Amino acid sequence: MSIPVALTINGRRHALVLDDPRVTLLDLLRERLDLTGTKKGCDRGQCGACTVLLDGRRVNACLALAVSHDGADIVTIEGLAESCGLEPGQLHPVQSAFIDHDAFQCGFCTPGQIMSAVGLLREARSDPNLDDDPERVRELMSGNLCRCGAYLGITEAILDASARLRDAGAEA
Amino acid sequence: MNRFDYVRAASVAEAVAAWVPGASFLAGGTNLLDLMKGDIVRPSRLIDITRIPGLDSIEPLADGGLRIGALVRNSDLARDRHVSGTYPALAEALLSGASGQLRNAATTAGNAMQRTRCAYFYDPASACNKRDPGAGCDARGGDTRLHAVLGWSAHCIATNPSDFCVPLAALDAVVEIAGRSGTREVALEAFHTLPGDHPETETVLEEGEMILAVRLPPEAAGFAAHSRYLKVRERTSYAFAVVSAAASLRLAQGRIAEARLALGGVAAKPWRAREAERLLIGRLPDAAAWTECAAAALSGAHPSGDNDFKIDLARRLVATAFARAAAGTPDRLPALPASPFAVPVVSSGVHAFA
Numbered sequence A: 001m002s003i004p005v006a007l008t009i010n011g012r013r014h015a016l017v018l019d020d021p022r023v024t025l026l027d028l029l030r031e032r033l034d035l036t037g038t039k040k041g042c043d044r045g046q047c048g049a050c051t052v053l054l055d056g057r058r059v060n061a062c063l064a065l066a067v068s069h070d071g072a073d074i075v076t077i078e079g080l081a082e083s084c085g086l087e088p089g090q091l092h093p094v095q096s097a098f099i100d101h102d103a104f105q106c107g108f109c110t111p112g113q114i115m116s117a118v119g120l121l122r123e124a125r126s127d128p129n130l131d132d133d134p135e136r137v138r139e140l141m142s143g144n145l146c147r148c149g150a151y152l153g154i155t156e157a158i159l160d161a162s163a164r165l166r167d168a169g170a171e172a
Numbered sequence B: 001m002n003r004f005d006y007v008r009a010a011s012v013a014e015a016v017a018a019w020v021p022g023a024s025f026l027a028g029g030t031n032l033l034d035l036m037k038g039d040i041v042r043p044s045r046l047i048d049i050t051r052i053p054g055l056d057s058i059e060p061l062a063d064g065g066l067r068i069g070a071l072v073r074n075s076d077l078a079r080d081r082h083v084s085g086t087y088p089a090l091a092e093a094l095l096s097g098a099s100g101q102l103r104n105a106a107t108t109a110g111n112a113m114q115r116t117r118c119a120y121f122y123d124p125a126s127a128c129n130k131r132d133p134g135a136g137c138d139a140r141g142g143d144t145r146l147h148a149v150l151g152w153s154a155h156c157i158a159t160n161p162s163d164f165c166v167p168l169a170a171l172d173a174v175v176e177i178a179g180r181s182g183t184r185e186v187a188l189e190a191f192h193t194l195p196g197d198h199p200e201t202e203t204v205l206e207e208g209e210m211i212l213a214v215r216l217p218p219e220a221a222g223f224a225a226h227s228r229y230l231k232v233r234e235r236t237s238y239a240f241a242v243v244s245a246a247a248s249l250r251l252a253q254g255r256i257a258e259a260r261l262a263l264g265g266v267a268a269k270p271w272r273a274r275e276a277e278r279l280l281i282g283r284l285p286d287a288a289a290w291t292e293c294a295a296a297a298l299s300g301a302h303p304s305g306d307n308d309f310k311i312d313l314a315r316r317l318v319a320t321a322f323a324r325a326a327a328g329t330p331d332r333l334p335a336l337p338a339s340p341f342a343v344p345v346v347s348s349g350v351h352a353f354a
Ligand SMILES: Cc1cc2nc3c(=O)[nH]c(=O)nc-3n(C[C@H](O)[C@H](O)[C@H](O)COP(=O)(O)OP(=O)(O)OC[C@H]3O[C@@H](n4cnc5c(N)ncnc54)[C@H](O)[C@@H]3O)c2cc1C
Pocket: A044, A045, A046, B024, B025, B026, B027, B028, B029, B030, B031, B032, B033, B034, B049, B070, B096, B097, B098, B099, B102, B105, B106, B107, B108, B109, B110, B111, B112, B113, B114, B161, B162, B163, B164, B209, B210, B211, B212, B238, B239, B240, B241
């Protein structure tokens, strides 16, 4: 079986041919395109390590079949900053905030946390009180687990990035 | 995961025509792919319905009802201003389920069709009548915290895990179904079936039929000012319900004009408690009324194992849910949706989660 799948990943078009419909978006990114920033934790939708932006929305790449998303636009941690118009080498404000707030230890969950945080900040555009409310941030980040327990820094980083973006009148 | 053929349907007609025995419809994939990875289900064909146009809209109807397309994502439904303002318990239930990422993928129909979270069903090494009819049920005598206390049978004690379906049952939602021989409608309350002798059957969907939409009748909009969904979990967030309750009231001249109650986590279907609702009509909205209603709602309950605590827990949750509903739908969705432990939230009596 050969199944054509066209995807835009981090701004680049990829015309791929799959020999098996079972390939998940996660395996496609990691095994086929060598984009290993997106992590495989549980492979069952429980940990959030595989979070990517699919047509601008955060989803778990491990529970998405690549064929079902033919034509989609995907942003991973590798292309996050550039997808927001930053120069290569520059960091996205959420990435900088994670560094400033020591929001990781081993770093395994971090790409998923950051992609999820960016998705959350976009979803929260219509929620003016989000910035002041760590409880809401924790709740809306509950799909991202951190074995190192860096949650305190993660929450602070997201609140800080949110405030910085708002002050700059910018979007996540 | 087994091999399967992949068929992408461009229309409802194509999707139902593509169905063969052993096939499954694929929507968000968040339950189906998980079950396939665990070798719990092995569909021979996946019919991808996500490209079918027209199934992803939320339409307020001329009669005052609402039609929710099968492909509307759970997050889009919960954050729709009309939905959260008019059916606040529905939004609260959706946002208390799964995670932000999962809700962005999960669909209306997929949520209603999700399979039980019985750990023995999920473990191919355990005997399970639902997975393998006639094999037995290893949940009996096992860990039964998430298992049923109402409507179970000797063959299966599993519960339906959906949060979304609980307020849907309370609000008299209707499921629109399409098959090869046309379309039909079934009340959501009658859509999921009790296990009886056939726990492998979970809904009234016939082979090859698919869900087109879920519809709310005009009356469902009458509870906006006094509705809550509460959910007791093993941890504050990102967990299935041990017990949940959707409670809605319509108050007139300080008395209860109409009440709606459905329970989650207690049976193989969202459990509508109609007799308990009737006891509230004409009464003052006070603690005595809630206690009586809660007792009636659980009057037929029996533990299915070491889970008799759930019966008392459900009674208390029903009473708390009605007390919170009577106090008024919060002005804003609570920071911890559906948490019974959250600090009381402000209600100006106008409802709205705006
Ligand atoms: C880690 C985790 C935590 C979760 N926590 C919760 C929770 O707390 N509360 C909760 O309610 N849910 C929870 N869920 C379940 C989640 O809500 C479901 O997985 C989701 O709603 C399924 O929708 P989907 O579109 O992804 O369905 P799919 O996975 O695509 O399909 C599920 C089933 O529905 C069938 N189906 C899909 N569309 C149709 C249709 N139109 N007609 C007929 N059949 C159809 C499929 O064939 C399949 O059998 C959780 C899931 C995960 C992975």
